[in-house]
Amino acid sequence: MKNTFGNSVAVTLFGESHGEYIGAVIDGLAPGIAIDHGYIAHMLTQRRPVGKISTPRQEKDAYQIVSGVLNGKTTGTPITILIPNENVQSGDYTQMQTVARPSHADYTAQCKYHGFQDARGGGHFSGRITAALVAAGAICRAALAHKGIYIGTHVKKCAGVPDREFLDLASDIQALNEKLFAVLDDSAQTAMQDAILAAAAEGDSVGGVLETAVIGMPAGVGEPWFDTIESMLSHILFAIPAVKGVEFGAGFSIADMRGSKANDPLTMDQDRVVSTTNNSGGINGGITNGMPIVFRTAIKPTPTIFKPQNTIDFQALTRTVLEPKGRHDPAIVHRARVVQDAATAIVLSDVLAMRYGTDWLK
Amino acid sequence: MKNTFGNSVAVTLFGESHGEYIGAVIDGLAPGIAIDHGYIAHMLTQRRPVGKISTPRQEKDAYQIVSGVLNGKTTGTPITILIPNENVQSGDYTQMQTVARPSHADYTAQCKYHGFQDARGGGHFSGRITAALVAAGAICRAALAHKGIYIGTHVKKCAGVPDREFLDLASDIQALNEKLFAVLDDSAQTAMQDAILAAAAEGDSVGGVLETAVIGMPAGVGEPWFDTIESMLSHILFAIPAVKGVEFGAGFSIADMRGSKANDPLTMDQDRVVSTTNNSGGINGGITNGMPIVFRTAIKPTPTIFKPQNTIDFQALTRTVLEPKGRHDPAIVHRARVVQDAATAIVLSDVLAMRYGTDWLK
């Protein structure tokens, strides 16, 4: 299905970095969901570059919703979000760039699109496209919040600097969602930003780890084969540029545990079944168990750097050296977190609508 | 789509651990692919328990192919594989088990299926179902090999004992595929098995990490949004019971690298574009770049252990203690590797057929 994902609630993404609009169609959302423009704008702001640690490309992300909303509420039909590309320097791209930037999609795009791809600013592969995903996810996320389902993501690690662990999820999630730079421990922010600037000073870039927690999901949602909650989430998460790993609960560290340590003992919290640990990340057999859903993604360092790099010209099929130029984000991990929030909201809206019907989110 | 996955080549799984048959329908495979029963049996053998380190449940996995094959070749219509459940001790299950085994799907199944689930031996959640996935994947994998695409998985780590790294992929993959216990360094096998037995002696279980490499994939296959190669693979991998993490290329370790280290420099190997490192795991922008596809999964320790565990009765909603009994696999990581091979083969057959058409695999 390519640029469309989801079964009952589905999102379609379109656009290129230097095209006229990027956008998203979010289809299948229940009618009657209030559109909170302040909240959409807030999430878009969280995705935008901030200060010295980000690219100088600054856009307002002035989105329009051109279908599916009437009198401030969803109609139940497809919601289309358009975001104009305002700050485009397309003069730089009159000629097709044939020198592949290492670890970008330039060469793979050439193999797939045979030279017809829009290579300007990364084209359809650009992280810019995620702005539309964020706007679509904002609508879903607000609807989930009305059902008591809250999502929060923090920069668990950036440039090797760790944030603290999640403690009280409800208050941690609330705090994160008000921050532009999402760390639980504010001192981590300073250390991370210093490390980012240090890398930038050397013309280099850094990566990190994002951790998401979801509270309030009912138990019994998901499928054993093949649409497990992990499968559905990882499907969309791995489409976010720069994600190279996804893990749930204890994740890769569970590989070194024994079963007696890894297993989550169950107990009763009044009339609710809970587990005393959450190595499962809220999911057993692909289905939610009512505990928080917890997962992490590995975000690679921005592949654009200010250092010469060995590469090839894919037209001439010759070796060459890529000299640095253009815009530069020494880190995107702090910006990607709200993309992760949004992607999570879209998938959860979908699996809930599959489970409980198309009116459930109303 | 629940129990069906894939777009052009799709697999449907069915069956329960103690039902009459488990099975798979593999649909969309090109006509004219030779069925190598020796190879299917070989892969099923690799999934079967071996010696003291596995469950005493021993089955022949005598599969039948009841549709889609004529005169030893695929017809192009759905191939149905049936595997009878022969060694079923269903007498143990006349009463619905209402004590949830921690980190199993017992409680989540109850939340989803309201007591109607087949709980015998894990039912539809059982790892047993993967035998059908293996048989289906064996057909795809043999077809891929005829096109020069080879898949191999090793136990990169088990019970904390590491295997050596991949060196020469072609010969390593070939060697792995002949082994029952898939390690590259034979001394690692002894150490792993000792560690497994040590855990078993304490009534405990262990987990590990599986690493897969694929060579021969053409460049230019996959989609930027949302059906990236990582998305498609992770979707099916996370449906394999016990998988809690999936990472590509450098995976989570890329989070600590700088861009200058993480980026894969490109160069020419005669007329072929190659990279001198492979932190991208053969995929950029969701699309194959012609380098080997490399990924790892985190396999949790078998949740069934021989120790008392705190849990709940989900009918009575009371706390209780689960006393150990029944069959027991102190590790499944070595058995899961061929499931990972099979799942990989199915997904690659699908994305190749989407890219090049339904006759391509012929």
Add this chain to the structure above:
Amino acid sequence: MKNTFGNSVAVTLFGESHGEYIGAVIDGLAPGIAIDHGYIAHMLTQRRPVGKISTPRQEKDAYQIVSGVLNGKTTGTPITILIPNENVQSGDYTQMQTVARPSHADYTAQCKYHGFQDARGGGHFSGRITAALVAAGAICRAALAHKGIYIGTHVKKCAGVPDREFLDLASDIQALNEKLFAVLDDSAQTAMQDAILAAAAEGDSVGGVLETAVIGMPAGVGEPWFDTIESMLSHILFAIPAVKGVEFGAGFSIADMRGSKANDPLTMDQDRVVSTTNNSGGINGGITNGMPIVFRTAIKPTPTIFKPQNTIDFQALTRTVLEPKGRHDPAIVHRARVVQDAATAIVLSDVLAMRYGTDWLK
């Protein structure tokens, strides 16, 4: 998706006319639905050939359900139905038949499967496969009946002989479902069977029209684009061999009406919105309106006839004459009606589960 259809409730079909088994996997049905074997057998009997007007191939259709059912109820996981092919005369087919039977799928199968197709008895194209669809549909249909949704199909016309119109739908549907030859007016049965025998006596075959009515569907189910109720039903109906037309409500006759005649005036029947005519066939804008869903299919005459026919040898690419031999159904319209019932039940189960969630049919 080829051999799988449906979103929340999906059916996968497999098998060939002379293979070991044909079968179906029905996935996504709610847990706790009672399996009524008498009812499944009853529907399979309605599909079987009867007396002199049908093929001498007589099979017991002794199906097995090998997954997804426990203690007589659905578990919520895939239900697999196997029907063995018992009366196979495969000796007739040691050589690939390369003379294309006109208006059969022989030549198109060759173009698609390049000679690897199982051509014995029509292979995967055989109407025999519909037995599995009927068994799967029987389970859905019984579940729908428990929710007050009833489906009935009659032979509206066969060999030019008309049946009477639907009058009281509830009693007409009930009466039809007890009949082997589904006409509302019993005298029509005699006339139709005489006409069929007359054609058979000349080595010829006849077609007809099937009309289905569904009562009890709630209003508000379906989608404007693209999954209208008409779209979903026609998608599966056109997969039934021999169907060449599908029309809803007034169908093609609406083309000659004026709007003032075609429009269905609305009124209140106590607190229920109803229309005083039903030219819309229970669907407006792709969505159910609470009135009976009514549609008709055109069933072509069986293409196998006992007369010499001009055709080609698709291997030699030469003209030839097909001389009559083998089994022969002078009409299948009366047998196809229960296939239409079954297909309808599957689609309605799907759209209802999409609308109201996966537990709704329970």
Add this chain to the structure above:
Amino acid sequence: MKNTFGNSVAVTLFGESHGEYIGAVIDGLAPGIAIDHGYIAHMLTQRRPVGKISTPRQEKDAYQIVSGVLNGKTTGTPITILIPNENVQSGDYTQMQTVARPSHADYTAQCKYHGFQDARGGGHFSGRITAALVAAGAICRAALAHKGIYIGTHVKKCAGVPDREFLDLASDIQALNEKLFAVLDDSAQTAMQDAILAAAAEGDSVGGVLETAVIGMPAGVGEPWFDTIESMLSHILFAIPAVKGVEFGAGFSIADMRGSKANDPLTMDQDRVVSTTNNSGGINGGITNGMPIVFRTAIKPTPTIFKPQNTIDFQALTRTVLEPKGRHDPAIVHRARVVQDAATAIVLSDVLAMRYGTDWLK
């Protein structure tokens, strides 16, 4: 999947009659396809109302392509088409209209969207949305034409007035595609328009039958179950507002034929397999046979008429009479024909890409 249809080439539709934009995303089209704006505009003109026989709402249909096209060629990524709604009289709709127009989707929309639907001008159910489908289909259709596949639709019947039969398909299709009012026999146009005006003069509306022929399709495309060519085409055709019937080849008239008449004898036309009749409509067993694909749709009369109609208020649940007002199309069959062309082009692009791969249409 609701507002998205297709597997390899998929279209997503969005927008409402009185919203800001309607539009379409066409995803999966091969890279390098030339965009012929003159041709898109030409097809949009064919959909627009003409003269006295159509609604006074006149729009320029000034579309924009805002993604997926660079330097006049497709890039291979999603193509987004926006069409602004310019001539909106939304002042008429400050209050939710609760009187259901008979045979419109007003009441069913209420049942599905609970009062949150955009009811202005039919909202998302409006025939206006088909302008976006036409623009998307124009791109596909031009690409198909470059591969020698031509599509043409004529008004076979309108207000009871017949057009002549197709004779020479190649020249008939070419002629049709240049006409605004698509009849093969120009005298039929006069008679049809007179009949439309006669109905309009009485405040009434008329329907008709559209017939489409496709030449140049290769044999061997499509699936036996469930994605037959008939299934795929009917799925999208029944989503076109006003379509109440779809038939292929001889269609419903085949029900009255004997097999000896209905069967299409095969012969050789030099080295090509052809049939001497085409009652199958170019499809056997769901797969193209290389003959022209021929099908017809029944188009109901426009439900908006200038006569009082009995209906209900769905808020008050009371009976009432709908007095005529607003815009009025006494017939839409002549405008729907290009929608049918477009829908056909989209589906054929999809099934061809599934069969031959994503580069085939290039």
